[in-house]
Amino acid sequence: MQRPPARRRCSADRRPSCGTKIEKRDPPDADIGTCRSDRCRVPRDLPDWTYTRRREQGDRIRDLRSRANLTQEVFAEMTGIDRRTLQRIEPGTSDPPYSSLLLIADALDVPLRDLVG
Incomplete structure (x- = not known):
């Protein structure tokens, strides 16, 4: 019995892709797409400075x-917070809520403003 073909997955959240083309961009680990699906978490096209700030925060x-x-x-x-989530926050590949x-901030006993710069 043959296996069905693997569905392309959104690399941002590992869910089956909604069919939107996902482009790689600088930094290489930031996925950019124009997905309109409310289930897909592919980040929208953001200005470059947001990625720099996210890395600085991490x-x-x-x-x-x-x-x-x-x-x-x-x-x-x-x-x-899940350890895997922290692993995404620290290098700046994920936007923390x-x-x-x-x-x-509470766990580190620092004011929130010290984290967000």
Whole structure:
């Protein structure tokens, strides 16, 4: 019995693709698309400075976590955020929701403004 062909998946959220063409862009890990599906989480075309700011924010979070001598696993347990999500936030490949930023700031005992710059 033959297996059905694999469906193309949106690399942003690993769900079956809605059929929209997804382009690679700088940085290479940022997927850009024009998906209109409400289930697809492919980021819309954003200005380049947003990716730079996102990376800077992730660097600040990583630095503060490292100074507190916390591993990602321990930090994930402290915040209640999935470790894989933290792995996407720190390099800037994911936009953290406001509630996650609040949890991160609370766990690191820093004001939110220190995280967002």
